[in-house]
Amino acid sequence: MASDAVLTKSQFFKPQFNLTEVTNLEELHQKLPTPVSARELSGYNSQWALVLLTLSNSNDVQDYILRFGYPSMQNILIVGFDKSGKKLFEAKSGKLVPFSERVVADSEYLFPIHVPTNESITLAIELKTTGSMQFPFEIYSDIEMLHHTQKKFLFFGVYYGIILFILAYSLFIFMSFGGRLFSRYFFYILSVVVAQMSLHGIAYKYLWPDLPHWNKVSTLFFVAFMFFSLSQFTRVSLNTKESAIKIDWLLKGFSVFSAFLAIFSIVSYGNTVIRLVGIATSCLPLIFVPAGIVGLVKKSKFAPYYLPAILFYIIGASLYGLKDAGVLPPSFVTENGILLGSLLEVSFFSIGLGAHIRDLKFNADRVVIENKIHSEIANLATQMAHDIRSPLSALNLLSDHLQEASDEKRDLLKGSTQRINEIANSMLQKAKSKNLFTLQEAAADSAKSSPVARTSFKEVCENVLSEKMLLVENSQLQICLLNSLPEALVRVDAADFARALSNILNNSIEAIGNNPGTIFIKSDLNLKEQTLTLEVRDTGVGMSSETLRKVGAKGFTFGKTNGTGLGLHQVRATLKKGDGRLSIQSKVNEGTTITCLLPIVT
Template sequence: MPLDQHLRYFEDPSGSRTIAELRDDPFQGRWQSQSEEAFNQGYSQSAWWLTLRLENPMSQPVESLLELGYAVLDQVDVYVYSGPELVRHYAMGDLQPFSERPVIHRFFVIPLQWAPGETLDIYYRIKTSTSVQAPPTLWQRDLFEERENQANIAQGLYYGAMLVIAVYNLLIFLVLWDRSYLYYVAFVLSVPLFMASISGQAYHYLWPQAVVWNDHSIPFFLALAFATSALFTRRFLRVRQWSVWLYYGLGAVAVAGFGCLLLSFVAPYVTTIHLLVPLGLFACLFEMAVGIASWVKRVPTARYYVIAWLSFLAGGTMLALNKLNILPANFITEYGIQLGSVLEAVLLSFAMAQRITEERRLCFAAQDEALSATIRLKQELEDRVRQRTRELEQLNSKLQDLTNTDQLTGLRNRRFMDEVMLREWSRCRRYQHDFALAMIDVDFFKRFNDEFGYPAGDACLQQVAERLGGCVRWPSDQLARYGREEFCLVLPETDASGALVVAERIREAVAAQPIITEHGEFSVTVSVGVCVGRPAKQPVSAALKSADMALYQSKNSGRNRVTLFHLKDLDNVCTLSVKRPPRD
């Protein structure tokens, strides 16, 4: 049964009043009645005295438990009077060893026994650096134990759920090495440890002998929660990508949180708490604003973050306002943050899972884009290579043409003709096909050149070359300038009659029209020597020598004529002594 409405209280600013003084009649009028729903004086340096009267109207003895349901009071002295007699005195508080409590419990519980019709006066003296809250409740032992079993099950589920979530995200961190998971694990662990510290469960189950650490644990875990939540927020929402100012603002909150964490070891509890309470209010509102801003910026996981933190920050805000004595102490303000923190942790775990899914999707998309870009670049590179290859082939072809072309006449040169002559000679010898070779020389060219000069000689050669080219009609026939005024014509697959026809056509074409120069028009003739037949074992140089000797035979016979030698007579021809005329 709650006894808040039955309380009377007295403030002792100096903390020097004794129980004997307060029980004297002159002080009775200075007691104030409790009118609020719960006794909550906020943070105070005074000592506070509480008293209530319990009567046993029954005809049998009564055994009950009187609970003071706030676990972090530093000093709690309980005096039990039956009439004028002091029946019991209990010295409790979280600055006392846990094992010295009359009832081993996270709250301050004392056993009461009184006879039928007996009246007990209970006096509490409370001196604490924490918030002065003292909700007294009178319990029957069986109901108390039932309540405790239910509370332990609920608290076990809460701490178990938070531990599972923390371990799960820690394993993800060990796989991905993403610091946002590490910050989240630190936050998820710091919140239940803070709740366990403020509810007395940590002192009961985790460190019952660590009196000094227990006094520092509440601001330590609260500061750690503020710092890690800020670090988690700015990394989880990728704040730096869309707002540098908010990114550094969250960093400032984290620095302040770690500063309070260090301060909790050296400064008094009340000093650190007075810094942490406004920091917590600001951090709650600021991180909520960052979440909403990220939602507006269309950050993929922002909606989960906002919904999750709305539940948790609502509980945290109510707890902070409760400690500032703005909100009354009740079940919602004291324990709503636990429900909110579980819901927040579950929703954020979903958000983290969605983040992994989104990052995998982006990774696959990036891989596809990279693959497409690689294929595209490869195709572009291949196209460029093909284009450059074509350009190089064209340049090589042009260079080859320049190398194999006579610059004056535009015909092929001697280098090209030697290659063609050898190739066609070898082919005709392999397949025993006819082969014809004609050597053509301009008659009296030296005299013409000496008389009219080199420009006129060049014009003469150009016009002769043009007329020779007009006489070559088959693609396989090859014509080249072989010397100064000499030309060479290879006629594959051509017998003696065909070679004579071509040779006569050439001779007539040159002689038919005069050569036009800047000095006037002049008649020019050519002499032609032809070698025909099917190659045997002779080298191509023998055919060239035979055609050359046939050419000089034409020169010796009066010029402007055609002379033909057969390959079958090549051995005889090679032994003939043909007198070469002087150079024309």
């Protein structure tokens, strides 16, 4: 009790009659059963209770306010009797009572009480609910009630001021950036705001004062909608669909269950749906905390903000639930646990989304810079492709006049200049696709004409092998062809395949170095599987298992002073583009085997 001017005596009963049937205090006492403790009736133990309060006033102040501080109580009926037992007044309030019929037009349940000085009155209070039974009675003088109302308005003003600002902020970023993340965030914040307004009676006062049935089901409906929105926001913010498939399925299931609860609360309100919402609430730490932990393990950028946010909400909701069940006494923290928890939760979410927006801006700036770099590279490639053609023409002309050279060497020189020319053409084509066409034009052009590559495996291999055999002609290294090259067309670009094979052989030559060694080349055509396998095995220095895990990554180089780390990366990319595969096996001091699997074209 808030006021020390009114002494009270309270008794609790399990009634077997309606209070409206009673005409005087004597009749009431005759009908009352044996008193029970408040704990026996608290929580979900009872849906109907009768409380008898005796108020004695020894103060000059005679007018007081009886406050019932549990907003979810559905029906409250108060009948006052004077000391002679005569019925003084009857007043009703509660969640199901139309707002216009309340004694005091307030979101709280307030009842004016007149207690003459040095006299006493008896209040019979009948409580009915399908939810939790609570007895948070407080008596205030007018001045005390004014102070209480000021504190309540200050707290609610701060809470709803912050939460509505965050709601407006979430709407602004959704309108500015679009996307699933910001839309899910907006609807979650909206569900939090409306659920809290419904829970505390503010929505009943300002939004639907003449809809008592909707007011009865609205809190459960919006709590279920809040759970649904939180599940969807979690899936998107932590990217569980890609990073945590089992958690994602769990969140999907919880979303469906929450949607079912929202609909069920409207069509069949009662103990069942109340208990189901309670079960859903108890599942929050079992679903969303693991989701946040998995997000941290998977290095989700939003997880460091998500996990503490969800923990704050769960702690606040748990305090309120324990108070609701009668385990914890009513206090500022337990009565406002959900408000405090949700405020901290959405604040952390907003900070996390702010960091996400900064990342979006950084990535957008990076894309602009990368596009500029790509443009410069494309221009450089165009210039190189143009300038290289003059010396190529001279080399071609020179090869025709090398009378003293053998036909084989002249053919090799012509083949080499032709391959350089193909590389130049390839560079020019790629430069055009990146620089001279828009993305839409390039996509449309690719969709209209992207013929399947048809490259002669034997011809490309013979050209590259002739070049490499000439290169190692005067060394201790031998290139050994273990079987004849098959006549087949493979699904890779000719210039890219020649470059890939050249890169593989270059690596083998460099791995052997100046030491005696052999490069073995074997090919196998599998008509049944429609594939061609090319195996290149050398007797070079080999690689450790740690190096083998890194090799092929762009920029990684091993054992070369001036290596660029692009050779095997280009090989893998070329094979992948033609639906082929690359595998590498190696042992230190034993050598390396590179196997290329190429689809053939029939």
